[in-house]
Amino acid sequence: MAGGRGGSTTVVVVGAGVAGLTVANLLHRNGVDCVVLERRSREHVERRQRAGVLDHTAEQVYVRAGLDDLLTGVPRSGLLEFRVDGVSRLFDADRHTGGRTGKLMPQQVLVRRLMAAFADGGGDLRFEAGEVALHDVDGDRPHVTYRTADGVAHRLDARYVAGCDGFQGVSRAAVPPDAVTTYRHAEDVGWFTVLTDSPPPRHPLMALSRHGFAAHFGRGPGASRFYLQCPPGDDLASWTDERVWRELRLRLADPDLPTGPVVEKALIDARSFVVDPMAHGRLFLVGDAAHIVPPMGGKGMNLAIADADVLAGALTAAVRDGDDGPLRDYSATCLRRVWNDQEFSRWLGEVVFHGADPRTAGEFRWRLARARIDRIFTSPAAARAFAELMAGTV
Numbered sequence: 001m002a003g004g005r006g007g008s009t010t011v012v013v014v015g016a017g018v019a020g021l022t023v024a025n026l027l028h029r030n031g032v033d034c035v036v037l038e039r040r041s042r043e044h045v046e047r048r049q050r051a052g053v054l055d056h057t058a059e060q061v062y063v064r065a066g067l068d069d070l071l072t073g074v075p076r077s078g079l080l081e082f083r084v085d086g087v088s089r090l091f092d093a094d095r096h097t098g099g100r101t102g103k104l105m106p107q108q109v110l111v112r113r114l115m116a117a118f119a120d121g122g123g124d125l126r127f128e129a130g131e132v133a134l135h136d137v138d139g140d141r142p143h144v145t146y147r148t149a150d151g152v153a154h155r156l157d158a159r160y161v162a163g164c165d166g167f168q169g170v171s172r173a174a175v176p177p178d179a180v181t182t183y184r185h186a187e188d189v190g191w192f193t194v195l196t197d198s199p200p201p202r203h204p205l206m207a208l209s210r211h212g213f214a215a216h217f218g219r220g221p222g223a224s225r226f227y228l229q230c231p232p233g234d235d236l237a238s239w240t241d242e243r244v245w246r247e248l249r250l251r252l253a254d255p256d257l258p259t260g261p262v263v264e265k266a267l268i269d270a271r272s273f274v275v276d277p278m279a280h281g282r283l284f285l286v287g288d289a290a291h292i293v294p295p296m297g298g299k300g301m302n303l304a305i306a307d308a309d310v311l312a313g314a315l316t317a318a319v320r321d322g323d324d325g326p327l328r329d330y331s332a333t334c335l336r337r338v339w340n341d342q343e344f345s346r347w348l349g350e351v352v353f354h355g356a357d358p359r360t361a362g363e364f365r366w367r368l369a370r371a372r373i374d375r376i377f378t379s380p381a382a383a384r385a386f387a388e389l390m391a392g393t394v
């Protein structure tokens with residue numbers, strides 16, 4: 001093992017997504033030493049486009065940490081449009097939460113700013129770290145090995161490891177299967193998502209009609225992300241650009257929807273996944289490494305930030321004050337929020353899927369879904385509960 005990029009640190013953070021970079025920035029601010037290892041190049045990570053709404057709870061993580069600069073110039077997201085059979089209704093989340101609404105923040109903008117903040121503060125961020133492997137996480141002195149792009153192997157000793165490497169990462173695999181319980185649920189629906197260089201909607205938009213569900217969200221001033229419900233196991237090749245725009249115009253009931261170059265197309269699973277506990281020995285799983293929520297609730301990125309906040313606080317208490325209590329509670333503290341957001345995402349998923357296609361959901365469920373939407377526009381208590389969930393679980 002070579003020494004140059006090895007050595008020792010207090011916390012090794014595996015993965016420079018939103019979870020890893022948030023943990024790293026918060027630790028750095030608290031004076032706790034850490035090194036971030038990221039498998040991909042900086043350019044790749046900076047360009048990766050995914051989520052777009054920072055909920056109020058996640059926003060407050062950065063405000064409390066004095067990282068308000070990350071949020072400069074990012075607009076608020078107070079209104080959500082439901083378009084049912086071509087009829088629009090605007091849900092005013094701002095009014096029902098007393099202003100505790102989120103921000104329209106593309107994930108890659110947040111990631112770029114988090115990276116810059118960490119690097120500007122002298123943080124140690126290592127890209128293109130291949131073959132990352134975790135060792136002795138259930139002992140007192142774990143270590144992480146990896147290989148740099150030039151093929152040289154390195155070893156980093158640490159007191160703790162934060163596994164922030166997403167659903168496909170190596171951290172969760174370092175936990176013996178019999179040490180955790182995993183919960184999975186797959187929706188009987190496929191999700192097709194398209195990223196385009198075309199104008200964003202005036203407000204985030206969810207459209208239900210007999211043609212199937214579609215959603216339109218902004219991803220910056222000239223970019224949009226669309227979601228279209230499709231059959232499970234659908235064929236990506238069948239979604240030609242021409243079909244994409246035709247389906248969107250139909251489903252959004254907008255014959256004049258402006259088009260633009262299609263930048264990315266993907267099929268994603270509408271699935272839920274939770275691992276319990278989110279910790280093993282000195283390894284702590286954060287964000288998508290520990291749980292996946294279906295995208296419609298817009299909670300994946302926000303849960304990652306919330307976990308990161310809990311973990312950074314707990315690691316700081318352990319390292320600075322010798323108090324291991326918050327680390328012991330880490331998993332239970334996070335899982336309470338995770339299950340709450342799973343329930344919200346599943347509920348909303350059911351509303352939009354069942355409310356959109358009576359051929360798959362059945363006429364009865366289709367009408368139930370419409371009643372659920374109607375309720376949030378007619379019952380102040382239901383509206384408030386919905387808006388609170390959008391704002392984020394405290």
Ligand SMILES: Cc1cc2nc3c(=O)[nH]c(=O)nc-3n(C[C@H](O)[C@H](O)[C@H](O)COP(=O)(O)OP(=O)(O)OC[C@H]3O[C@@H](n4cnc5c(N)ncnc54)[C@H](O)[C@@H]3O)c2cc1C
Nearest residue numbers: 015017018019039050051165166169287288298299300301
């Ligand atoms: C198409 C799409 C749309 C989405 N839309 C939304 C939305 O609207 N709202 C929302 O809240 N969420 C959304 N999500 C979910 C959200 O993007 C994730 O929940 C979020 O990225 C989780 O952050 P994370 O840091 O835990 O994981 P990631 O963002 O996946 O970051 C993990 C990092 O670890 C790195 N890594 C992986 N393996 C290794 C390894 N072996 N060694 C070192 N590094 C490694 C990866 O390269 C990556 O940089 C969407 C996801 C997708 C795919």
